[in-house]
Amino acid sequence: GAVVSQHPSWVICKSGTSVKIECRSLDFQATTMFWYRQFPKQSLMLMATSNEGSKATYEQGVEKDKFLINHASLTLSTLTVTSAHPEDSSFYICSARDPIVGETQYFGPGTRLLVL
């Protein structure tokens, strides 16, 4: 199946710093990528939908100025958590859809963020 990578796999940072997470589709071109967040013992919550070459669509309650999304190419989307705080500590997962295959989304391995 299609492969999606994320980098870094984990990051620890101080409060107030910004953290960039990359999501890459390795063997297909993804016009649409999705960013999710998962807190412990909870399910995945969609944060935003990222479309190549256009602005991301954010879900209700997700601050677009805090979670900056850039989808500059068909194989790369980035999520930047700006001025991170301890409450932003979470498991961030991206997914990508291969338009040739259809609706199936392929998930990256996730990035664990811990803000001290």
Place this chain on the structure above:
Amino acid sequence: RKEVEQDPGPFNVPEGATVAFNCTYSNSASQSFFWYRQDCRKEPKLLMSVYSSGNEDGRFTAQLNRASQYISLLIRDSKLSDSATYLCVVNIGNQGGKLIFGQGTELSVKP
């Protein structure tokens, strides 16, 4: 009401048991349905899509009832390796492929 609701779990079963997971969804515009499996501290992986006619993949059987907005997953002859959290997932087709995840049901298969 949550858009996708699952049995709260956890389910603790012995090896070889048959276990059933239930899921309901609230949006009648939902177009496609999936079961994902998520292991601890890992990303979710697609287990199977769910079709209206029902479908089977080895020990796994998925059923969909659109009238009742109900989805199920049956695991027969459960193995230790089936221990994971099972996520019911719905695609709201008119929202650009947006997936809505249930909260998950944890399964623990014991020897």
